[in-house]
Amino acid sequence: MTKHPFYYILVGKVPIPVKSIDEWLVWLAKQPTFTTRVGLTNIGPIMISTVFLGLDHNFGYGAPMLFETMVFRGGESAEGMRYESWEEAAKGHKAFVAKVRNEIKENVHK
Numbered sequence: 001m002t003k004h005p006f007y008y009i010l011v012g013k014v015p016i017p018v019k020s021i022d023e024w025l026v027w028l029a030k031q032p033t034f035t036t037r038v039g040l041t042n043i044g045p046i047m048i049s050t051v052f053l054g055l056d057h058n059f060g061y062g063a064p065m066l067f068e069t070m071v072f073r074g075g076e077s078a079e080g081m082r083y084e085s086w087e088e089a090a091k092g093h094k095a096f097v098a099k100v101r102n103e104i105k106e107n108v109h110k
Contacts, residue, residue, distance in 0.1 A: 009054065
C-alpha cells in the first residue's frame with residue numbers, strides 16, 4: 001500500500017500536499033476561516049459544519065480524507081463523515097442538511 005502525504009493546503013478548492021508541518025502551519029495561520037469552511041448551516045439548535053481539515057485522517061494510507069462534516073446536537077458532536085475532495089464535502093454537507101430537515105419534519109408530524 002502506497003503511503004500518501006499527511007499535510008495539505010488548499011489552492012482554491014484543491015488540496016495540495018506540502019512537505020512539512022512547518023509549511024502547513026504557516027499556510028494555516030494565514031487563512032481566514034471562510035477559506036477552509038465548505039459549509040455551515042444552523043437548523044434550530046442543530047449545527048452542521050463542513051470544513052477542510054488539512055490533515056489526512058486516513059493517516060497516509062488509502063485515499064486522503066481531508067474534509068469533514070460534523071453534526072452538532074446540543075453542542076455535542078453527534079455524527080459525521082469525512083471526504084477526499086471539496087466537491088464530495090459540499091455534497092455531503094447538503095445531504096446532512098437534508099437529513100436533519102427531514103428528521104425535524106418527521107418529528108413535527110408525529
